[in-house]
Amino acid sequence: MSTTLEKPADLGRDTTGSAPGAGIRPSDTTPRTPGRVSLWLRTHARDLVWLIPVLLVSAVVNFLNVGGSPQRIDDEGTYTAQAWAVTHLGELAHYTYWYDHPPLGWLQIAGYTQLTGAFERWDVAVLAGREAVLVAALVSVVLLWALARRLGMSRVAAAATGLVFALSPLALQFHRTVYLDNVAVPWLLLAFFLATNRRGQLAAFAGSAFAFGIAVLTKETFLLALPFLAWVMLRSARRETRRYTLSVAASILVLIGGSYLLLAAVKGELFSGTDRVSLMEGITFQLASREGSGSIADPDSLINRTLGMWWQLDPVFIVLSLVAAVFALLLPRLRPYAVLVLAMTAFMFRPGGYLPVPYVIMLIPFGALLIAGAADSAVARIRRRSASHRGLATGFVAVAAVGAIVAVPLWATQLRGFVLADLDAPLRGAEQWLEQNATTDQRIIVDDAMWVDLVRAGWDRENVIWYYKLDTDPAVQADSPNGWRDADYVVTTDSMRTFPGAFPQVQQAIDNSVVVASFGSGPQAVEVRRVTIDGAEQAAISLDDAVSQRARLGAELATNPEITLEDADRDRLIAGQVDERIIAVLAALAGSGSVTVSGFPVVSGEGDESFRQLAISSISGAPVADGDRLTPEGRALLDSLTGAYEPAEVAVSGDTVVLRYPISLRPLLP
Structure with a gap:
């Protein structure tokens, strides 16, 4: 079943009873034909009342703490770096582009960052990429809403579809990760939405084919959805124009796919050759030579770890999606999407196959659509006493209700982690x-x-x-x-x-x-x-020698009455934890007068077993700093530190000067 927009009566017609333009004079009382925008807003007002809150909730939850959770991963850096290379280096990738994926995905990210200045707004480059894919996720929410309504789902069910898609911890984890799949999802949803159009099918099917082609050139694994898109087109196509509209759609899809081959051919990289990359090698790697993900029975296999990660994030969504897909096989309007989810789930377990971690991204929107759509249909069947499969509908509603009860505390815990944790x-x-x-x-x-x-x-x-x-x-x-x-x-x-x-x-x-x-x-x-x-073993020996040397020199320095320092810092000197260059500097200063040590600040990340920073507040009773400026004594101190004793960095804070020495893995002093 499909719903279509009704064209308002008399739109674009002269209703005054006179010939067009004859004797009409503008006045304040002359009725005006509403503009297209205002007419569209009035027609869709009830839909917007439901959709806008879903969008706002989705945006807040997805963007909140986007820099803290999850931690950045290597794949995110790769796609972000490739997008950055396009805009800042004028190159297709930051390293040799070898056709592992079509480039359209990061070209879209590059376009977004260029138009919005995202790279300039974020100190961490990957967050610019995350912003781009989160915007794509919000676009997907709108398209899911439109597809749900096109399939005859109620506004409540359409809103539930968007919320499940946006708020499931499994979805949220991947929405916040810079994967090409996230960029491809809105194109795939647009393709299915246009494929269900019943009016203007030539333009709609052409647009659907174009959108699907963009999705595939964004992430090649989306080609797996082609049979199901063709199924939807065949069901929607009008019999009298079916051959023509489907032929045009197929031709457009072939032309778009051929553009990738043309890119490789123009660069002379279509076929394998000496000292060059090639498209054929990339395809061979992806389809044949890439190492498989192992067996699900092997707890150490990649497929086991991947499925375990998905399950840990949201078992409720996974179970409800599969149960809804089975129930939706009974519902003609949802059947193609149910078969898509079930078939692509079975495809994951093919022998010797490789399962990419982001594979689930393509399934998430259809899982959300099936959960809400199946529940919507089941409730409607229960209300209609004469409807078929009322027993199954009642059973699914019961399963969905239990799932919702379980999901509330689980999702709350997971979402709290997303918005509060700083894993990065x-x-x-x-x-x-x-x-x-x-x-x-x-x-x-x-x-x-x-x-x-x-x-x-x-x-x-x-x-x-x-x-x-x-x-x-x-x-x-x-x-x-x-x-x-x-x-x-x-x-x-x-x-x-x-x-x-x-x-x-x-x-x-x-x-x-x-x-x-x-x-x-x-x-x-x-x-x-x-x-x-010399190797880690020799480095450990050298470090032990350095510690012994530091302990010997530090023990002598710790008894010098000209050096004022806390007991804890004195213990560090005796334990050999203080850098020998600092020991030498303090010894030299103590030889010509008194010196007050404020401490040996720890360098962030280095723990408390090695100290290579020295904080000094006074020399011979005179302060070395005043406010944030060096005193003459402070400047004289820095001028005297040359050669091996010259610090890598000097910081002035209040009445203290902090000297930082570079990393050393071996004894530096005789």
Whole structure:
């Protein structure tokens, strides 16, 4: 069943009884034909009363704390960096584009960020990408509403569809993540909405084919929905024009798909060749050579972890979607969408197949549509005593009611985490540590979520190496002839720890490095590791030697009566926890007068086992700072610190000067 808008009577006709324009003089009492916008608003006023609150709730919940939860991941960084490369580097990707995905997805993100200035508004680049995909999610809410109403669902059910789509913790997790699938969803929904049109089908079907083509060129896995879109078109097509309208739609779809082939052909990268990427290689990788996700029976398999993550986020939505899909097989208007959900769910378990983590994104809107649509139809059947399948309808309503009761506390807990938790703090902390303690000429192996931020902070793009490329991109390998040995730091995240051994050079860098700063814990943990050419074992030996040297020198310094410091700081000197350059500076100052130490501030992320900052408040009784300015004694102090004793950073706060020394993994003093 479908609903159509009625054209108001006499719209566009002269109702005065006179010939058009004859003897008509404007006056205040002359009735005016309402404008198209005002007429549309009056016609859809009741729909807007329901839709606008759904949109507002969706926007608030989705955007609130978008920078805190979930933590940024590598895939987000990749798509954001590719969009940033389009707008800031004039390139299709920040590394060699090798046809792993069609580029239209991040081109749309790039267009949004360029039009809105999103990259300039956010300090963290990935959040500009998140803004773009959240706007796409709000567009999807509107299209879901329109599709639900087109399918004959009540306004209550259409509103429920939008709310479930926007507020399910499973949906919210993925709405806030920069996946190409999120950009493709509104195009897919638009394709299905236009495919159900009963008027002007030539334009509607052409538009549907165009929208579906854009969806597929945004994320290629959406091609799986083609049989179901064709089914909807066949059901909706008028018999007298079916052959013509479907032929036009098919032709448009082929032309759009052919544009991707044309792009590769123009670049000379359609087929495989020596020292070049190719579209055929990308397709072969995606369809044949990519490693499968393993068996559902294997608790350590990728498919098991992926399904477990989905289930942990929202088991209620998953169960209700599948139950609603089974019930909707009895409902002709919802049957194509029910078969879509069930078939694509079964497709996940094909032997040897690869299951992408964002695969579920395409199913979420149809799951929400089926839950609300099946409940709407079931309630209607129960009210009509003569309706068929009333027993099944009653059973589904009971299951849906139980699901709603279970979902309320579960969703409340999950949503509270989304709007309150700051899971991204470890990544921000690691970035800040690098900006303050590493130099821009040092090479850093990173999760791609950090790539744009570090390049914007001043690093040359060649010195910020996306870990995936160190083992796979010949251009990156050419810039790193010594492999991992050319890197100074490696920043490890859960993404890098998930595939041990998959990237040999990255693994070597990790194995031959020591942790110098750590942020967060568990899956959110981020470690900044200093690469050591001699290996982590030798670095540990050198560090033990340094601690012994510090303890010996610190114990002597701690007894010097010219140095004033707290007992806790004295204990740190004796324990060998204070950097030997600080010990040498204090010894020199104590040799010519008294010195007051305010403390050894901890560098964020470094814990309390190593102190390489020194806070001094006075020398020989004279303050070294006044307000935020150095006194003559303070300036003399800094002028005297040269060579190995020159601090990497100096900060003045109140009456204190804080000296920060660079990272050292070995003894620096004889």
